[in-house]
Amino acid sequence: MGRRIGRETRSGVESVLTPAGERILEAASELFYTRGIGAVGVELIAERAGTTKKTLYDVFGAKATLVATYLARRSSRWREFVLTRIGDAAPEDRVHAVFDAAGEWHRENPRGCAFVNAYAELDEGHPAMAVIRDEKRWMADLFRELCTDDHRGTGGAAVAGAVHLLYEGALVLQSAGGEADAMRRARESAARICGVSSSSEGPA
Known part of the structure; x- marks a missing residue:
């Protein structure tokens, strides 16, 4: 592309x-x-x-600025990590590569999503909130880009939204829920969603 x-x-x-x-x-x-x-x-x-x-x-x-900078640095490292995995994947596997990257990342970061963890601790007015929200928007945009490429037309946004929900839910389940296979199961569900959408919409 x-x-x-x-x-x-x-x-x-x-x-x-x-x-x-x-x-x-x-x-x-x-x-x-x-x-x-x-x-x-x-x-x-x-x-x-x-x-x-x-x-x-x-x-x-201030400590608040240090917290925001910590999350910004972590965001940059995650983005580089996941974009590298997407770049190495075959075109039809790019959405799946996000889930694979998240599973690999979690093995080195077993306390789960740093942004979800931080959100649970911080007040709404904390300067790190902007970093947290930006990271979640970035992931939504990433899935939107990937799914729009695979599913042209109005269906792409709906597919992206569903896949993003699977991803975010799996992030919490694999850490707070103690379900080690949550990301794998979310990946399989995403594959079914993408496959059904692809077969039902027809050629672009």
Whole structure:
């Protein structure tokens, strides 16, 4: 296809960080994901990064900005990861490649979706909410692009919406629900939805 799948839509939260800023962000990212945002204080982050609270505040200004930057960095890494898997897939397997990528990602990140986890902890006015919502919109747009390519006409949007619901539901089930095969089952259901739509709509 001529256009690039999954083009970026988020204005970056990150700027070029100093080496100390990178250490702080890496330490915060590991701690926020494994322990939770509210459970982790800036003292622990600074200690883990081998720096001081003053340096943390000099670089990020506030813990809230650090949280937003953590999620923005994670979003960038996930997008690169999934777009690489899509690019390596055969055209007819690109939707399935998203589910395969999510399953592979989950094996290294067993606490589930960082954006869902963060949403459960943060107030609506928190600056990270914009990053969370942008990531979910990006995934919806990604499925819309992939499904519209496969299902021309009005059916593509409906297929994309159904497939996206399967994906988001599987993210929660495979972590909070303890169902290790949730993403595989969602992939199979997505294949059936895409197959039924393809056979019922006819040629473009």
